Amino acid sequence: MPVLEVNGLTKRFGNKVAVDGVSFEVRGGEIVGLLGPNGAGKSTTFLCAAGLLRPDSGSFLWDGIELGSARGQTIALIPETPDVYPMLTVWEHMVFVAKSCRLKDGWEERAKELLTGFGMNDQRDTLGAALSKGMRQKTLVAATVLAATPVILFDEPMIGLDPLGQRELREIIRNLRAHGKAVVISTHMLEQAQVICDRVVILKNGRTIASGTFEELQARAGTTANAEDLFLELTR
């Protein structure tokens, strides 16, 4: 499976170092949680990875090949506020992605399958402006999957979703893993992270302070504490 490697990522805003030499990797078919308190540098890391923020230093490699400024084609970001085009319908989003990513014939069938799978057939002709947050998130994920983007970053995906929406999104993310996507999730919901993530990377003040599976982190900390206690212990 190909690997996304983030090496020595550093980003400063004036005198403030938001991300300080962060390195981690994510394999295809793996879900990695990016955890950390507010201001730890998670969103900055994501924006840099998606090519929407210019890092001061660091590199991004996918399958051993360095990604340039157009790495948005390889790494898709689903932000905390999942904006879509307000004046495009759900289906028109699919058409635009197909056209702009030069998808081959047969994409319509895949798009229909995706919308059916995400339970969005009824919203097919609904404008983006009229979609709920959950539906907008699903539209973005469907568009990303349709574009065959191999790496998907979710920034605080569960915030604002009702319990059913959270469960549906968890299933979608697991399906993405099953289809070989490399998924990174930043979240404050530690129990969710424990349930869904294969590994976690913990950031504090822009630096990586721990990484591994929850069991490995527990072992390293010499505790059997739950995710929340472990997180508080590590980020204290």
Added chain:
Amino acid sequence: MIAGLRALAYLEYRQIVNRIRETLHRPGRAILYLGVLGYFITVSVMRTHGHRAFPLISIPEPYAGTLFFAYITLLGIMMYGAASGIVGAFSSASDARFLSGSAIPERLVALWLQLRRSGMSIARMLFTVVLYALVFSSGTSLGIALAVIGATIVATATAIPMLKLRSIAGTAAAQSFASVIAAAGILPMIVLLSTLTPKAITLPWAAFIERLGTGYAFNALFGGNAVALGALFAAAFCIVALSYFTGAGLYPELYASSLRVLAFNARQARVNTGFSIEHKYEHRESRSAAAVSHFFRGPWTIIWKEWIAFVRSPSMQRVFYFGLLMCAAVGALFGHLVAGSKNVVEEALGLAYMAGNMIVIFVAMGSAIGLSSDISKPLWWMGRDPLWIRLAAWTVGTSWRFSACLGVGIAAWALALHAGFIAAAGIPVAVTLMLHLRAVGLVIYSIFPSTIDQRGPLAIVRAMLTYLFAAPPAVVGTLLLIMQPSKPGIAIVAGVACSLVETLLLITWAARRIAGQGVAFARAEAM
């Protein structure tokens, strides 16, 4: 490349079609849009047949040259904005993510974003262009329209090359370059304007600058000279093409700059001055704010809230002081022009009429009423005072800066003419006019709260309603002046009082429609 263009064309086409569908979905909106369209068509047809059209008179030096260099200054200011990272390229954060994640070449996306920006600016200018058709004959208005469109493209197209310069050479270097362009406009302007002063203080080089032919170029452009317009559009094409060649590797800068503008626009919906300058707020202790807080109680606390926002925003203050300075300069210039003319009264009335029209039209077009950040908050509704008083306070609190600028302009005019009565009569009328414009805006907001509608065809409706509601005070004032020609003060006081009563009635009417529907209006504002 072709596939990318087709994808981008599809994106824009579908958004436009869906927006039109949404707009026409509401019958009231559809009637409004069709009515305004019908009005424009009627006017254009009338002008085509030369009905009551004014021929454009060639603007003499030094004014023509000054206007040319004023445009260069504006160009420099816009370039400075881009050099400071204020460019609204992506229409939203989703626009940035979809386009940056697509297989469309980055240069092509940058070019497209540039064309879209220019197109949006031109679309906004179209209303202005139609207004030219109201004044000038069809041939002349076509020349003016093309000149305005070409100048708009040149001004907006500098954004992406400036962002590139910023990313390569740094912010300071890009800002310095833009400052040089602005200075290249300001300095000749000062020199040319100095020729209006007594010879003793006329700066040298004025004759040399006039010989450069910039005034001739300005008149040729606005007169519809094909060669001049061709040169302008060739320059526009070259600068737009530069966006393509400099557009690679700019996604981070375009994204960051777009977010700044989007955040500003979100605030703009509340501040609604219509001028694209980002205001940053700093916490500052202020004696004046404390004094104002003691003075204003109850619903009038809203004025204090607006004052605090002004005190804590250095950029807002800069814009205000710049406005004061410009109005003073324009007022002094008008005064100087009138003083030098043979028929002072006729010239003064003509200029006042033109200035009044410009103010009504451009304030109506450049600003939209936005209350969402106030009326969507429970805090706004906590007071026990009626909504109309709070809206009246809001009207005063948000229009005083315009009023002050206008007042200073009139005072400068009066000073240049050594005619105190102009200030005594003009300042109260100007202040009332600004309140009146705001109140008419509130009425329109209470019917069509959408910002898009207000900045679109409703701007014309607002200007027309302002004229309509200005009729009663004007009639009252004129009648009293005829009855008592020796006491013009009474006529002015009566006219102003009549206008204020009308303003309050308009606010009360708007308040009745908005009352109890704060959240609904706040949502409708964004639609």
